[in-house]
Amino acid sequence: MGTARVVFDKWRDRYAQRMADVRSSAVRDLFAAATRPDMISFSGGMPEIRRVPNDAVIAAATAALRETGLEALQYGSSEGRPQVRSVVVDLMAEVGVRVKLDDIVITAGAQQALDLVAKIFIDPGDTIICEGPTYLGALQAFSAYQPNVVCVPMDENGMRMDLLAAELERLGPRGAKFIYTIPNFQNPAGVTLTPPRRRELLELARAYDIPVIEDDPYGRLRFEGGHALPLRALDDEVIYLGTFSKIFAPGLRLGWVIAPRPILARFLLAKQAADLCGSAYAQTTAERYFADPRWRKTLQDLTRAYGERRDAMIESLAEHFPAEARWTVPAGGFFVWVEMPSFLDCKSILAEAVERGVTYVPGDAFYPDGRGRNCMRLAFCYVEPEKIHEGIRRLAEVLEDRLELYRAFQAAGVLPGASDPVSERG
């Protein structure tokens, strides 16, 4: 049902201008397209939900309805139930963030928090700062409010602070509405912001008086190495976005935002306008689910599985991928980011990959401006290790074929990508 299928739209001159910038999600369109039975999908960042014991969820849902049925089925408070916010207080304390119930608003996944933060901060033309590449859902949410998006590149230690400093210097104090970052196992790049850079980021944000939005869906899915304190633990003016999607289940659509109270008051008004209140039904289930300590073992199981899949993918990449490819090695989360030579257009070869039974998300989906076409995001989270090997083998074939073609052009004296509009640096 994407816009691509719309042949004639008699309303085309009626829509608000803001919709001109909202793109369909390449990931979601692919979910729909990739229906071949033996398809191996590296495209979707879906949790391995079959490891969440169904009986634990049934027990939680049943207890919730039996004990709080009238509340579960009724309209709730816009902030979210105190009981589920209390679960968030405990979860945050475990990662070093001390908050009270009134510092938290429950949202429909972290995605709603992204939409509402953008809604309360961004006027058309305002500058915002993100990592480049960044989460495509954030770009979707932000773009509806017509910002100027500045992307700061990353290296293996996360967002580059020298480049952020240069951007802030260029923009001046309060020159951006906010800095949006995913410090842990970044989506899509897979890299983690080091503790020294976390402190540096906060110092820069304070110096230039710019709010920081910390999006942390994957922080608890760490395979190795030490836990890094969230930015919010180091500075209580950071706006922190969390989600139950990766530690419990995305189907409940439950996330949260932690923010300074004046910002939270605005956020709450925006939330009331957006959906009145969150689902008390989902919230009561989540409360019961986290009241049963089995959730910790389930999260360990999940993390172990993701770690094995990360290993399988990194091994396969080393074994099968062409020498020209470079990739990140994430210490947690769902994603590996692959960079190919600048002349290789990962978007144009996607159709061929799908034909060979493997999908991924081309890198330009994670930039606001067409960059990243020589890159791809590979999600290892939802594929069994043996299928990961097979999928990477298939994908390597596609890449090798294309590189072979370019090598032939080069041998014939034709510069690769010379007439190719995507050959500019990613």
Place this chain on the structure above:
Amino acid sequence: MGTARVVFDKWRDRYAQRMADVRSSAVRDLFAAATRPDMISFSGGMPEIRRVPNDAVIAAATAALRETGLEALQYGSSEGRPQVRSVVVDLMAEVGVRVKLDDIVITAGAQQALDLVAKIFIDPGDTIICEGPTYLGALQAFSAYQPNVVCVPMDENGMRMDLLAAELERLGPRGAKFIYTIPNFQNPAGVTLTPPRRRELLELARAYDIPVIEDDPYGRLRFEGGHALPLRALDDEVIYLGTFSKIFAPGLRLGWVIAPRPILARFLLAKQAADLCGSAYAQTTAERYFADPRWRKTLQDLTRAYGERRDAMIESLAEHFPAEARWTVPAGGFFVWVEMPSFLDCKSILAEAVERGVTYVPGDAFYPDGRGRNCMRLAFCYVEPEKIHEGIRRLAEVLEDRLELYRAFQAAGVLPGASDPVSERG
């Protein structure tokens, strides 16, 4: 957590301009305030959820998780599950609207549909047409997109077509982005648009080439009289908003939008940006709930209860309310609209009413411009009949006291409201 409690906001000059127009919901603030144990609340439009059999919901939730647990807990499609859209197809057919699965997108209650329709249509300064008074949640949702809101008055037969025609004439073809109407048992006015006026409304909309948004949360809660065909049954370009909140439970946050497909494609992009997808968990439960035919009996029970409460309220109003008061007699839904003499400020007497143990929503909450302060919305849906009598008696005392005061002023030769800024015509 309303803005009223915010003492100092260091971010106050950072917010987007659109937030300046978003008001807190008077209803929601009252929910929080009215905590006295014997408080009788005519303020909230909450369904009588205790009549929804808890065991039916537990059975639905359990079956949903047992049979479709992996889907219930995973990310879902942005359109919503085909199974729950199929429930909507059947529900709509029963009220004379023939639609296919692809004509429907599932939303987080009808409120999200209001937000997203506004998001895709309204540029700042665009004119939109509503009934006056209209649903305050719609005003909240729309106001974030900075429209110019034109309110067309109603009489006992719904929106006045002569006044709508005059507004359209003034605005010219395509002079408004849309016409928003609640044809059945309007919130807050309680009146229903008659069949001849429905046809007239559609003719006017076609003549001036303006989309119509039909919001129909209460259509199936009819106490007497014949069912009127929805606007969408008469014109398949109407954008129809429905909800499970009043025929099942608001706690699931499930509604739907039916629209021409090009509009629905835009709507879907806006929905992806807003929350990626709806809750598959809630959707699977709803599918099972409506697969069990007991839902019809439950809806009959609910409707009968609301009818009895409507009767109790109308009787009590006739018995207790001052002769100066006028009110509507709804044939369904949740609300009675009371109009007092123009000099009586129903907002300023609310505190006194709360002190006497009764709440309502002052009429100005339902206008974008401060009109309606001599009016009040009384929700009879959530109060037992005997308590309705007591609540109306309490409220009548407050009104009588205030009228007494005005009569004394009048007797002393002082014009009532002469120095009162709210005395202009509502």
